[in-house]
Amino acid sequence: MSKTTRRVRVALGEALQPVGEILFESDGRREISLFRYAPAWLANPSRFAIAPALPLSETAFHRSGSGPNRRAALVGPVSDSAPDSWGRGLIRKAHRGGLTELDYLLAADDTTRQGALRYLDDAGQPLAQTLPSVPRLQNLAELRALARKSNAELELTPTERDVLIGNASSLGGARPKANIRDGSGQLAIAKFTAEQDSLPIERVEVATLALARDAGVNAALAHLELANTDRPVALIRRFDRRGERRIGYLSAQSFIDANSGTGAFYTDIADALRGHGADPKAQLEELYRRVLFTILVSNNDDHLKNHGLLHVGGGRWVLSPAFDINPQPHRQRGLETGISELSGNAASVEAALEAAPFFDIDRTAAAKTLADMAATINNRWRDHCRNVGLTARQIAHYRPAFDHEEHRFARRLAG
Ligand SMILES: Nc1ncnc2c1ncn2[C@@H]1O[C@H](COP(=O)(O)OP(=O)(O)OP(=O)(O)O)[C@@H](O)[C@H]1O
Ligand SMILES: [Mg+2]
Numbered sequence: 001m002s003k004t005t006r007r008v009r010v011a012l013g014e015a016l017q018p019v020g021e022i023l024f025e026s027d028g029r030r031e032i033s034l035f036r037y038a039p040a041w042l043a044n045p046s047r048f049a050i051a052p053a054l055p056l057s058e059t060a061f062h063r064s065g066s067g068p069n070r071r072a073a074l075v076g077p078v079s080d081s082a083p084d085s086w087g088r089g090l091i092r093k094a095h096r097g098g099l100t101e102l103d104y105l106l107a108a109d110d111t112t113r114q115g116a117l118r119y120l121d122d123a124g125q126p127l128a129q130t131l132p133s134v135p136r137l138q139n140l141a142e143l144r145a146l147a148r149k150s151n152a153e154l155e156l157t158p159t160e161r162d163v164l165i166g167n168a169s170s171l172g173g174a175r176p177k178a179n180i181r182d183g184s185g186q187l188a189i190a191k192f193t194a195e196q197d198s199l200p201i202e203r204v205e206v207a208t209l210a211l212a213r214d215a216g217v218n219a220a221l222a223h224l225e226l227a228n229t230d231r232p233v234a235l236i237r238r239f240d241r242r243g244e245r246r247i248g249y250l251s252a253q254s255f256i257d258a259n260s261g262t263g264a265f266y267t268d269i270a271d272a273l274r275g276h277g278a279d280p281k282a283q284l285e286e287l288y289r290r291v292l293f294t295i296l297v298s299n300n301d302d303h304l305k306n307h308g309l310l311h312v313g314g315g316r317w318v319l320s321p322a323f324d325i326n327p328q329p330h331r332q333r334g335l336e337t338g339i340s341e342l343s344g345n346a347a348s349v350e351a352a353l354e355a356a357p358f359f360d361i362d363r364t365a366a367a368k369t370l371a372d373m374a375a376t377i378n379n380r381w382r383d384h385c386r387n388v389g390l391t392a393r394q395i396a397h398y399r400p401a402f403d404h405e406e407h408r409f410a411r412r413l414a415g
Helices: 039-043 067-073 076-080 085-094 101-107 137-151 158-168 201-214 266-276 280-296 349-359 363-387 392-402 405-414
Strands: 004-012 017-026 030-037 061-066 117-120 177-181 187-192 222-225 233-237 249-251 308-313 316-319
Touching (some): 017 039, 030 039, 201 233, 280 363, 349 405
Antiparallel strands (some): 187 233
């Protein structure tokens, strides 16, 4: 196959401030890209690096990918604004194959795209503006039916496909979801109960985010819609929008410049926060609380794309509200992102206490945070599960996720 080179301009926010450009080439097998900052951006007094791994410079940043590693063909912050498995599945259904990373990126809707980066044609017009406007809450049941149809591999009409691709493909992650405007008109993510879910995953996700807030973690705001049906929907307020304003977003993977597939440690995120975080001390404390919470609620889906960062100006970043925390009652306990090289992937609060100094926290303070958090979880988890409609039987089923050996350790510590 002959090589084709495509050029896309990269811009920022509602004002479409020119930031740079991407040159993209594919020979059908290997895909390569160059990202380069625009001279106007380098001269702009409010310039900043769009990721720590892309310091402001006239030099181009080269990336390449092929096969299972294709997503490495775009620089991290751009890749973070491209669809993930759920969105890609939708896009694939509408095309005959042969899609490149750039095709996936540009198939996602500009209005709902993650973060603040936008992609423009040579005339400066946003690419990837899809026709249907973001649905409102009153259309939620219809949207749920469409997602279900797509998930069940049923044939969608071209209009249905457009609605779904337009509104649902921009989002990351693997679970079925769509963008929607909530009751107050704010962008939110609707996460659907999937056909194959044998557990009340979305109910528990909403309960766990509320529990996290009780436990002192800054977690995304979520509530349940269509709660009295057997397919409830978790509605999670988009934290990368303030009104219509777009807030820069990076996955932790891009923030620490990790290769997908290679494990990394919370201490790597801590190090990056020391260098690029706004108020690093507060950020390290928040990160540490998330480690403890993850262990105490048996969340083992804490991969590097389930942690995010928001841009607060001047190339400084803060942890986004916590999201996608899924307690697992009966899986082997372990972390996707290990605490530190010393403890590997062990989901151990004792290891977390030992690692406290790596987060600039002294051990006594860490032990107190742990004891308080464990007590809050113990006192509140059942209520939160009840509030989202779990039955007594389901609550009993989830108990091992919220009450286990790590809690016993925390209780012993509290004396
Ligand atoms: N409240 C939010 N506001 C903005 N972006 C969000 C929010 N919640 C999640 N995201 C983004 O959307 C992506 C997908 O969301 P989420 O992780 O909840 O989905 P998922 O399908 O459960 O993921 P996974 O494949 O990890 O199970 C996240 O990786 C993050 O980039
Ligand atoms: Mg996720």
